[in-house]
Amino acid sequence: MNGVNGHGGGTANGADTANGTGAANGTGRTALSLVPKTDQKQTLKDFKTDQEVRWCPGCGDYAILAAVQSFLPELGLRRENITFVSGIGCSSRFPYYMNTYGFHSIHGRAPAIATGLATSRPDLSVWVVTGDGDALSIGGNHLIHALRRNVNLKILLFNNRIYGLTKGQYSPTSEIGKITKSTPMGSLDAPFNPISLAIGAEGTFVARTIDSDRKHLQSVLREAAQHEGTALVEIYQNCNIFNDNAFExxxxxxxxxxxxxxxxxxKPITFGADQQKALRRTPGGSFEVVNVADVDPAEIAVHDAHNPDPSQAFALSRLDSPAFEHTPIGVFRNVDRPSYDQEMRAQMNEAVEQQGKxxxxxxxxxxxTWRID
Structure with a gap:
C-alpha cells in the first residue's frame, strides 16, 4: 500500500456541506461533496511518485497515466483523500505511480475491496483500475454487482483485448477467431461488450474513450469524477507487444x-469528416446510418445520456463490431440514482435513532458465552 506525502490528514465530519463541483445528483450532492479540498495549488508533479514506471515501451498505459495525473489537480482534492485500488494485470501497477493512497489487491477483486472502502469512508474519492481480463473474467461477478449497487466509486477498465501480463492469451473481449498462444486455431468465445454489460447491469454512468485521445479521455474523467455512484469508463488501450494496432x-x-x-x-448524433453522416432510430429501437443531406433534420437522433430508460444507450453500445464498422465513444449513460453509500448510511442512522448507538x-x-480460565 503506497502512502502520500500530503499536507494534513483531515477527514469529513459527515456534514452535507458541498466541497465538490459539477452537477449534483437528485440528492443534491456530487461524488466529491464530502471529500476534503486542499488550499494548495496542485500540478501533475504532485501526483507522480519516485517509482520507475515499468510498462513496455509504447504501451498505452503511459498515456492514460499521464492523463490521470494531469487531470486530478483540477479537482483540488487532498491527495490523502484519493485512493486507487487495482487488481492483477499490467494496468494494476497503476497505484504505484500515483502519489495518493493505493492498494494493489487481488485478481478480479478490486471492486469488492473498493466497495468496502467507499462505503466506510465517504471522505474519499475511490478509483478502481482494472483490465479486460481482470474485470471481466475472474472479476466479472464483482464488477456487475458494484454497478448494480451503484457504489460511489470510479472504475477505469483498460481494454486491450488481450492478456498482456501473462504473455498474450486471448481475453474476454478478444474477437472470435483470435489466434493466441492459448488459442492456436482461433478463439471460439464470443466476446463481451463492456459497455453493453455495464448498461445491462443498470450502471448509472457508462462511458468509453481512447488512450491516444487525451482531450477526450480527460473530458470523460471529469464527468465520471463528479458522478454520485458507480462510474465505469472503458478505455481502449493499445498493447503493442501482444495485440498491436487493435484499435488502429x-x-x-x-x-x-x-x-x-x-x-x-x-446534441444530434452526427459524424464523418464533414459531419455528413448521422444516426436515425429505427422502428425496432436500434439505429441506422443515414446521410444528413437525405433526411429531415428532425429524423436525426439526439443523444440523451440522462434518459432513465437504458434502451437508447444499449442500442448505441451495439453499433460497434469486431471490424469497427462504427464505434461510439463518449458518455453513453449518466443518470441519477441514490448511491449505495447514501442508502446504507441513511439506514444506519435510522437504526441508531430507533435503537441507540x-x-x-x-x-x-x-x-x-462462557469463559475458560
Missing part, C-alpha cells in the same frame, strides 16, 4: 472520422 482504425486520420461516433448529450463489547459478551 479509430486512430487512422484517413478513416477515423467515418467510423467514430462522438456522443455528446443533447449500541455497544460492541456488550454485544460480543452477551448471549450464549
Amino acid at each position: 482504425p479509430l486512430k487512422d486520420a484517413e478513416v477515423r472520422d467515418d467510423i467514430t461516433i462522438r456522443l455528446e448529450h443533447g 449500541g455497544d460492541l463489547a456488550a454485544l460480543l459478551g452477551s448471549g450464549d
